[in-house]
Amino acid sequence: MYNRGYTRYSFAYGGNNGRSPSVYSSVERSGWRPGSRFSTGGGSTLYSNGYDYPDGGGVSSWSRPGGRTSSSTTSVGRFHFNGPRATSSAGGSGSYYKPSGGSGFNWWGTSTNTGRRPQRPGNSFELKPVSDGPLKLTNIDFLTAENGREHHTDEFEEHNVVRRGQPFSVELHFEKKYDEGEDTLQVELHFGDNPLPNKGTLQRMPVGKSLEKGKWSAALESSEGGYAKVKITTPPDAIVGKFHVVIETTSDGKTFRSRKTDDNTVVILFNPWVKEDMTYIDDEAQLDEYVLNEHGYQYYGTSRRIGQRPWNFGQFEPKILDVCLRLLDRSKMKAESRGDPVQVSRIVSKMVNSSDDGGVLTGNWSGNYAGGRSPTAWNGSVEILRQYYERNRPVCYGQCWVFSGVMTTVLRCLGIPARSVTNFDSAHDTDVSMTIDNYMDENLRNIDGGDSVWNFHVWNEAWMARPDLPEGYGGWQAVDATPQETSDGVYCCGPCPISAVKNGHVYLPYDTKFVFAEVNADKVYWLVDRRKNLRKLRVAKNAIGAKMSTKAVGSNAREDLTENYKYTEGSDQERVAVRTAVSHGLKPNTYDDVIENEDVEFDIHADDEVFIGENIHVTLTMNNTSSEPRHVTAHLTARAMYYTGVPAHDIGDLEKDVTIPPNGEETVEMTYTPSEYLDQLVDQAIVKVHAMAHVDNTGQVYSGQDDFRLMSPELTVRAPAKMTVGEQVTAEIEFTNPLDVTLSMVEFHIEGPGLQKPKKISHTPIKPGETVRVMERMTPRKPGKKTIMASFTSNKLTQVTGELDVTVS
The missing domain is CATH 2.60.40.10 (Immunoglobulins)
Structure with missing residues (x-):
């Protein structure tokens, strides 16, 4: 029923010369509903949004609150009545008004008189609701740009992404005017297939006047006409993942609930910018590096000859967030655990390898990579994660730095500060003795004792509080996705507090004994006689754990982390830490024997x-x-x-x-x-x-x-130093064969976050001393400082890389 003294205005959108309008569907999406047909010189359908307006003249334009003028599909906020009257050729009550100007399609307005004298043309009037139905939601605007800037999620190209513990805003669009005094709103967030309040997977938040800090709550920011801007906040320990947003309204005793749709979802991540979050870091430069930076380095080689290769973490690239969320879903971890970075990082270390639950990467250290790609050929995580997402099966093949690179990507994408760390002379203790034992017989032949020393091993560190441990063990935690030994029956490792490793407190979780042995075990040499008796020959106290390396904050330099893991070699503190650790191992009496004098x-x-x-x-x-x-x-x-x-x-x-x-x-x-x-x-x-x-x-x-x-040559990468979004450029990769033999099975790999999708380029054999150049076109998608990364593999040379930094405006 119409309100007395008001007129219901509708629009007709018609094509000239009888052509059908091409934008009916978009008109309907904006809240207008089709009614009767009428003639305007071409076939037209009458559209109405169900509002009544003060009596007035013809309609020539409308605008949303705030004065933003629209001429096509935006939901209406205000009408301006100043158009000339036109002749109606449709039957029934009311007069029609045709706006002046325009060509092609014509907008027409119609009014139905409800009993009051029209007001003078030129006035602007507010919307008035029609009290003949519930307050129906037509759209949720997640204000992606505004929230992205506030939440440091603006680099994500897909999804509505926010961080927990911090308010974000949405704009609700209704079919009629929202009346704060009469209508009630409730926001609901649903996680998973069977959301329940007692599991924290269903949150109901009545829209009030103010937010409750640290709790799930919603408050009205502003409203005008058919719009209501609502601010929502989540607690700093909220579940991390994708939530469906459902809006419930009550108006004149009638209730409306929106449906769950893929469009109306929001992804909530960890928030290291918020003090109450377990991942909080009070250092903007470290946040830029360990959460937001998509480019980094992996270190390899030996402690005396450290190699460095670029790595594209690419955590903001399309589909990467999808695959990270899928990993958590596939892990079957309890929903209530998905807000705990300790549990999430441990699960990620399991899911990055394929040894359990069909994870991302299959490891291969055999040297035969048939059926997959050599680990040295990967330039980054993006191609690996996308391939896993698209094919829904593990990717072949990875070794430690590849596992670490992928894990850095997943953790940063989820909002947990993370970095890849290389330990040189890294021990693999197989018997939990926390010593690395080497055996030889009386003929000076080596006997396999199970323990080994890797020239280097790459794992991760993730930053988080450890409320499950005594005070002092928060901060950087070692986590390792490379499948070496099982932990609680599955191939995962960590999180292990670095401070516990340094002090030999190997009884603290998780996997601290294993990590301690990797970085600070003593190397013990034993002679085995014919009767299998052991004679201790020598203890090398500084043979394990050296030059622990990661990319420095804000630069491309290498940062040495060794002092974070152990005291100075040979110092009293370091010896106490070693003996403390060994006392909790399976050979606590290792240091009881005295080694005879050696001259x-x-x-x-x-x-x-x-x-x-x-x-x-x-x-x-x-x-x-x-x-x-x-x-x-x-x-x-x-x-x-x-x-x-x-x-x-x-x-x-x-x-x-x-x-x-x-x-x-x-x-x-x-x-x-x-x-x-x-x-x-x-x-x-x-x-x-x-x-x-x-x-x-x-x-x-x-x-x-x-x-x-043995050192490898480098690739030379050339491209314009300055680029523009959307404008194609050409990059050149140059390589010279330094060997006296022809190289076959030649492949170049090139990629760059925001610049170029990962691409493989096969090449003909390269003769001794020959120089070849590969050209690749690319079109930048994002502004900012970017890096082009390239690698080269062949039958005789691998681990050949190159990079170039560019600026995109």
């Missing part, structure tokens, strides 16, 4: 800076500190190694008897040419030289080793 000192050394294709030189130096001559039998072997410490191929060996004069020094040297080692190398081009020696006069036995990485 010959040994040192094995290989040249540091050797490129693939150059000669390798190795020297064993023996220093006799006694006043009598010493006769030594020395045995040196060189092997190509996988970076995990597993031998791949023998390169050569040498045995030599040497007599060292009193207080004198002797050396044994080896040289290997490219023809001797090139065909033996595997992925990382790492060579291990192992020296074993026996002093005949005293029975002293020595065992030592030196690992080194």
Whole structure:
């Protein structure tokens, strides 16, 4: 029923020359509903939004509250009555008004007189509700740009994304005017398939006048006409994931509930900008680096020759958030645990590998990568995660730095500050002794003892509070997705408090014993006699854990984190930490035996800076500190190694008897040419030289080793230093073959967040000394500082990379 003294205005949108209007559907989406047809010189349908307005003249335009004028599909806020009267050719009551100007399609207005004298043209009047039905919602505007700026989520290109513990706004559009005094609103957030209030997966928030800090609540910000702007806040421990938004209205005793749709959803993430969140960091530069930065580095090689390669984390790239949320869903973790970064990071470390529950990556350290891609060929996480999302099966193949890169992406995407960390000379303790035990027989042959030392191992650190532990163990936590050992029956590791590792407090969760051994175990050498008795030969106290590396905040430099994990090698504090840790292991009496006096000192050394294709030189130096001559039998072997410490191929060996004069020094040297080692190398081009020696006069036995990485050439990347969004540019990648052999199975890989989707480019074989150039067109999508990353693989050379920083405006 119409209100007395008001007129219901409607619009007709008609095509000239009888053409049908092309925008009826968009008109309807904006809240207008079709009614009877009438003639305007072309076929037209009458549209009404159900509002009554003060009596007035013809309609020529309308505008939303705030004066924003529209001429097509936006829901109406105000009408301006100033158009000339036109002749109506439709039957029934009312007069029609045609707006002046315009071409093509014509807008027509109609009014139905309700009994009052029309007011003068030129006036503007507010909407008045019609009290003949419920207050129906037509649309939710999630104000993505506004909320994105406030919540540091504006880089996401998909979804409505906010962070917990911080208010965000939505604008509700209704079919008729919202009356704050008469109508009631309720916002509901639904998580999962079966949301329940007692599980925290269903939240009902009546829209009040003010928000309740730290709780689920909603408050009215403003309203005008058919619009209501509502502010919503979530607690700082809210569940992280995708919520459906449902609006319930009550008007004149009639209730309306909106339906769950894919459009009306909001994704809630961790919020390290909010003090009450467990992931809070009080440092804007660190937040920029560990949450928002999509570009980083992975460090590899050996502690003496550290390599650096760029990595595209790409946490804001399209579909990455979708796959991160899918991982949490697939893990079957309890919904109430999804607000706890301790539990979420532990689950992510499980789901990034495919050993349990069909996770992202399949590991492969065999050197045979048929059916997948060599781990050294990946430039970043984006292609891996997208492939997993699209094919719904694990991606082949990964090794530690790939697992770490993907985990950094997932954690940063979810809002947990994270970084990739490389530990050089990284131990793998298989028997929980927290020592790395090496055994040899009486003939100085190595006996496999199960423990190993990786040239490097890459894991992650995630920042969070640890309310489950005593005070002092919050902050950086080690988490590791590489499947090495099981934890609670599955392949995951962490979160392990770094401060607990440093102090040897290995009894604290999670997996602190394993992480301690990786970074600060002593390396113990044992001689096994014929009766299987053990004689402790030597304890290397500084052989494990060196040059722990991550990308520095705000720069491309390497930051050394070693002091975070352990005190200075050999210091009293460091020795106390080691003995404390070992006392909780399976060999607590390791340090009870006393090693007999040794008077010959040994040192094995290989040249540091050797490129693939150059000669390798190795020297064993023996220093006799006694006043009598010493006769030594020395045995040196060189092997190509996988970076995990597993031998791949023998390169050569040498045995030599040497007599060292009193207080004198002797050396044994080896040289290997490219023809001797090139065909033996595997992925990382790492060579291990192992020296074993026996002093005949005293029975002293020595065992030592030196690992080194042969360096690879670099790619040269060229492109315009300054680019513009939407304008195509060409990048050039250049490579020169430094070897004396032809390279086959050649592939270039190129990508860059906001610049270029990951792409593989196959190339013909490259002859010795030949220079090749690959051209690739790209069109920037996002402004800001960006990085083009490229890598090269072939049958003889891998781990060849290059990068170029550019600025996009």
